[in-house]
Amino acid sequence: xxxxxxxxxxxxxxxxxxxxxxxxxxxxxxxxxxxxxxxxxxxxxxxxxxxxxxxxxxxxxxxxxxxxxxxxxxxxxxxxxxxxxxxxxxxxx
Amino acid sequence: xxxxxxxxxxxxxxxxxxxxxxxxxxxxxxxxxxxxxxxxxxxxxxxxxxxxxxxxxxxxxxxxxxxxxxxxxxxxxxxxxxxxxxxxxxxxxxxxxxxxxxxxxxxxxxxxxxxxxxxxxxxxxxxxxxxxxxxxxxxxxxxxxxxxxxxxxxxxxxxxxxxxxxxxxxxxxxxxxxxxxxxxxxxxxxxxxxxxxxxxxxxxxxxxxxxxxxxxxxxxxxxxxxxxxxxxxxxxxxxxxxxxxxxxxxxxxxxxxxxxxxxxxxxxxxxxxxxxxxxxxxxxxxxxxxxxxxxxxxxxxxxxxxxxxxxxxxxxxxxxxxxxxxxxxxxxxxxxxxxxxxxxxxxxxxxxxxxxxxxxxxxxxxxxxxxxxxxxxxxxxxxxxxxxxxxxxxxxxxxxxxxxxxxxxxxxxxxxxxxxxxxxxxxxxx
Ligand SMILES: Cc1cc2nc3c(=O)[nH]c(=O)nc-3n(C[C@H](O)[C@H](O)[C@H](O)COP(=O)(O)OP(=O)(O)OC[C@H]3O[C@@H](n4cnc5c(N)ncnc54)[C@H](O)[C@@H]3O)c2cc1C
Ligand code: SF4
Ligand code: SF4
Numbered sequence: 008x009x010x011x012x013x014x015x016x017x018x019x020x021x022x023x024x025x026x027x028x029x030x031x032x033x034x035x036x037x038x039x040x041x042x043x044x045x046x047x048x049x050x051x052x053x054x055x056x057x058x059x060x061x062x063x064x065x066x067x068x069x070x071x072x073x074x075x076x077x078x079x080x081x082x083x084x085x086x087x088x089x090x091x092x093x094x095x096x097x098x099x100x
Numbered sequence: 101x102x103x104x105x106x107x108x109x110x111x112x113x114x115x116x117x118x119x120x121x122x123x124x125x126x127x128x129x130x131x132x133x134x135x136x137x138x139x140x141x142x143x144x145x146x147x148x149x150x151x152x153x154x155x156x157x158x159x160x161x162x163x164x165x166x167x168x169x170x171x172x173x174x175x176x177x178x179x180x181x182x183x184x185x186x187x188x189x190x191x192x193x194x195x196x197x198x199x200x201x202x203x204x205x206x207x208x209x210x211x212x213x214x215x216x217x218x219x220x221x222x223x224x225x226x227x228x229x230x231x232x233x234x235x236x237x238x239x240x241x242x243x244x245x246x247x248x249x250x251x252x253x254x255x256x257x258x259x260x261x262x263x264x265x266x267x268x269x270x271x272x273x274x275x276x277x278x279x280x281x282x283x284x285x286x287x288x289x290x291x292x293x294x295x296x297x298x299x300x301x302x303x304x305x306x307x308x309x310x311x312x313x314x315x316x317x318x319x320x321x322x323x324x325x326x327x328x329x330x331x332x333x334x335x336x337x338x339x340x341x342x343x344x345x346x347x348x349x350x351x352x353x354x355x356x357x358x359x360x361x362x363x364x365x366x367x368x369x370x371x372x373x374x375x376x377x378x379x380x381x382x383x384x385x386x387x388x389x390x391x392x393x394x395x396x397x398x399x400x401x402x403x404x405x406x407x408x409x410x411x412x413x414x415x416x417x418x419x420x421x422x423x424x425x426x427x428x429x430x431x432x433x434x435x436x437x438x439x440x441x442x443x444x445x446x447x448x449x450x451x452x453x454x455x456x457x458x459x460x461x462x463x464x465x466x467x468x469x470x471x472x473x474x475x476x477x478x479x480x481x482x483x484x485x486x487x488x489x490x491x492x493x494x495x496x497x498x499x500x501x502x503x504x505x506x507x508x509x510x511x512x513x514x515x516x517x518x519x520x521x522x523x524x525x526x527x528x529x530x
Pocket of ligand 1: 110111112113115116133135142145146147149150227229259261262266284336338381401402403406407412413414415418
């Protein structure tokens with residue numbers, strides 16, 4: 008499936024911001040409390056990748072849906088919009 | 101950009117554009133803020149746009165607006181593993197006056213925002229309102245991520261969509277629960293006009309909408325859809341975030357499985373993916389409606405959870421609430437009193453009108469289905485089995501078949517249990 012999402016994201020346009028608008032507040036919670044690493048499952052663009060001890064946040068591919076903010080059971084994601092004009096730029100629907 | 105307005109509208113989606121249009125039309129000095137490079141650049145919809153209530157704001161708008169196809173037929177399909185059970189309704193009278201159109205939001209929102217600008221609204225793109233400015237318990241403006249920093253107004257209308265961080269900042273809602281939002285993913289597939297019209301059995305320029313349940317969502321509470329555009333198809337699936345999380349599914353896996361279902365695969369064959377999109381749909385319904393008015397502030401559209409998930413109505417409620425918000429703001433400005441005491445009339449108009457009435461009517465539907473996954477997991481394959489029993493000719497007398505059908509439907513749940521389930525679901529939906 009990994010290749011599938013990369014193919015899909017290839018179709019979507021982004022205007023990358025320099026700074027991440029997504030911040031994992033406490034990496035320790037991901038490591039010790041959140042066995043399931045929920046955000047790695049439901050994020051529609053696979054922004055979150057668990058790297059053994061730490062959560063990697065590929066914010067450049069975020070489509071700003073808000074699911075991780077609401078769906079992280081530990082409220083462990085600080086979530087704001089990217090700077091005006093930056094982030095995903097839908098061309099169609 | 102000047103620093104003071106009569107009204108600031110945050111968010112150029114259908115709710116915000118309508119509010120800005122209606123205020124500007126009344127001669128009000130209104131600023132419309134959009135964080136994307138253009139209106140629509142952040143917005144996602146299936147999308148079926150009903151002509152009501154926009155036709156009351158811009159009569160005959162379909163003559164000018166960039167729309168896709170008028171929807172003359174609605175189909176519903178309950179997908180089984182590899183087959184389906186379907187229902188269709190076509191009515192040529194839906195052509196004139198048109199009832200609904202498929203739309204692509206990036207185009208539509210830009211057009212609609214241009215109409216608000218033509219009425220005199222000032223649209224500023226690429227500008228995120230990062231915070232609401234509150235002074236002495238009343239909203240007086242917003243902070244923006246631009247050199248100007250702060251802009252002020254007598255009233256701020258929050259039309260900032262499903263996430264509505266600004267209404268949350270004000271404490272109007274705490275945070276949506278994962279069962280109050282659906283995560284929807286979708287693709288636009290290009291396909292020639294001729295193929296679309298032949299495959300969906302429609303005339304020149306006409307369109308069909310298809311809603312899909314059952315295997316379409318793997319039995320998770322939600323819906324899938326396939327809509328015809330001029331030269332493309334929009335296909336997507338949305339399920340509650342709570343159920344998706346619980347199922348440990350990736351949303352795009354749901355979409356891929358939907359696309360490979362034999363019934364669906366044939367309809368979209370040859371369609372070339374053009375764009376992949378994801379967005380939340382507020383589905384908390386009546387009980388999730390946040391505080392709608394405060395001193396100097398109103399909330400409209402998705403930010404207020406104005407979506408009827410059962411009937412895929414969101415953009416029309418956004419437009420209607422934006423219109424009502426503008427009416428009340430205009431009255432308040434005339435009175436010179438934009439306190440909550442005056443603005444609260446907005447809440448009354450919403451609750452007494454179609455939005456409040458419909459959301460109230462369906463208040464139990466989503467929670468019922470969310471709490472009883474049996475409805476989708478258990479009954480949709482059963483229903484398929486029962487209908488197969490009925491339509492398969494194999495020498496078994498119809499009387500015996502009816503008995504078997506009942507057995508199919510009531511298996512595991514028992515007759516009484518099944519009767520109760522049907523009664524409860526019936527009450528929640530009808
Ligand atoms: C996949 C999907 C399918 C749907 N299908 C249908 C359908 O078929 N029919 C239907 O009627 N409805 C449908 N809906 C619902 C419909 O899209 C929404 O109800 C409607 O778009 C709500 O309009 P809105 O103006 O409230 O919010 P939005 O359209 O989301 O607009 C909000 C705007 O505010 C901007 N914004 C947000 N925060 C800020 C900020 N802080 N500063 C500046 N700008 C900001 C955003 O960029 C955006 O432009 C669907 C929704 C989804 C996700
Ligand atoms: S869901 Fe939250 S706590 Fe769990 S891994 Fe993701 S960010 Fe960490
Ligand atoms: S907002 Fe949506 S797309 Fe962005 S990281 Fe969170 S879940 Fe993924």
